[in-house]
Amino acid sequence: MDPSITIKFRTPQEVFHPNDRLEVEYYVEASDLSSLNAMEISLLWYTEGKGEQDIYVHSFERRERRNVANRDLSQVFLFQCQLPKTPLSYHGTILKIHWCIRVTTQFKKGKTFYEDRPILLLPTGKVLKLQQTSHL
Amino acid sequence: MAFKFRIWGKKIRHRQTGSPLVKSLGETVFFAVLLLLGLVFASLVALAYFGILNENERLGFEGGAWWMVLSLSLSFGIIGGSGLVYNLFRIGISKERRAAVLRKASDIDIIRDTFSASHDYPSLPKDFHIANSPGTRLAFRLPARQSVGWRLIFITIFGTIWTIFSLGMLLGNFQEVEENQALGWFTLFFLAVSVWIIYYLIQQISYYFKVGATHLEVSSHPLRPGNIYELFISQAGRLEVQELQVFLVSQERCLFLSGTNSRAETFLTYKELLFEQKNIRTNSQLPYEAQFQFMVPTDSMHSFQSEHNSIDWELCVRFQTKEQTIHEKNYPIVIFPPED
Secondary structure, eight states: OOEEEEEEEEESSSSSSSEEEEEEEEEEETGGGEEEEEEEEEEEEEEEEEOOOOOOEEEEEEGGGGGGGGGHHHHTTEEEEEOOOOOOOOEEESEEEEEEEEEEEEGGGEEEEEEEEEEOOOSSSSOOOOOOOEOO | OOOOOOSOOOTTTEEEOOOOOHHHHHHHHHHHHHHHEEEHHHHHHHHHHHTOGGGGSSTTEEEESSSHHHHHHHHHHHHHHHHHHHHHHTOOOOOOHHHHHHHHHHHHHHTOTSSSSGSTTTTTTHHHHHHHHHHHHHHHHOOOOHHHHHHHHHHHHHHHHHHHHHHHHHHHTHHHTTTHHHHHHHHHHHHHHHHHHHHHHHHHHHHHHOOEEEEEEESOOBBBBTTTEEEEEEOOOSSSEEEEEEEEEEEEEEHHHTTTEEEEEEEEEEEEEEEEEEEEEEEEOOOOEEEEEEEEEETTOOOOOOEEEEEEEEEEEEEETOOOOEEEEEEEEOBBOOOO
């Protein structure tokens, strides 16, 4: 069975402004957590549209089993960072710029799963509901 | 969704089916084989060249084409070696981790321009070409996208080399041209191209002096949405212009692969006429000059630049001469996000 990755904001908001502080709790639930080797969390933007996809990681943390207390990757981890000033979220015609928090889990035998939590980086906030998306 | 094993993956837009591990391993094996082939053939050529191998073992490597085999082996080795190192670096490392490493590398770039205003704004195009260019009437002179001067220099150098080569060919083979008709036609083709380049160069130089330089100056930088700025335009040359217009333009631009070709597409997202003037006459002593105000539209997206995608803003000067010829010159600008 696929692992379940949960990403929670400490303050319930999905629209952020430049230089805002982002605090996220994340954890993974899986039937076989002993085969989980590492977890990565990144705050990143990526482009979508007609062009080739560009991806830029603003902030990144990696936790490996051997470096975590009690070698326990099932605990709740905290990720904090400050948002940059640009690029702002953008929904154009042939180009879109999306921001998201991505948690990637790496299991034995090279199996990788990731979960995205989209956010909006806007100069003036509009409260929009965003869906959490899951990928293999 | 559970992963299904398949040997051949396929690409659906940005997603790739098939195991990324299998793909990486396949590429690694391919480059390792290429490196091995390169090393084996290079060693055989070296051994044959120095006479270490006996006649049966030489496999023809000691012949006149040894340098060709050697250069092929070396290119195999270089491609294989670099591909192997690149793939070994990628195996088991996520796309996000690689992107984070690249970001750290770009952050310690010692030649980064720390004085430009875009320094604190990741993904904004560099603006030092504007910030380092003071104007005469207003604070900053905007550089044009295509510099006519550089194009003229390039054509002149290329034309000179081509013409020297063609003349050398004509003089060197002058005796043989009469006997060898193919060589004659070949020389004639080179001379014809030379004549065409010289004609084109003269045409470009006369255009440059007739149309003259267009200068745009702006009162402030960085430019931000909702703010009003002064713009100064100066048009030199000997012209009778029916209509001169200045536009503020924004475009989404993207690069994508279509098969093995790289293609670009643009989409116009904003175009506003800022200034218009009809029936202008300029001469070499008296350029046309005008100053006006414009506003960067509120709620507009800032300039953006990534490897394959961009949002470009520019000022476009368009004028139509009495001879109905239309000239267009573009001046890139960098729009910053609204101030915090």
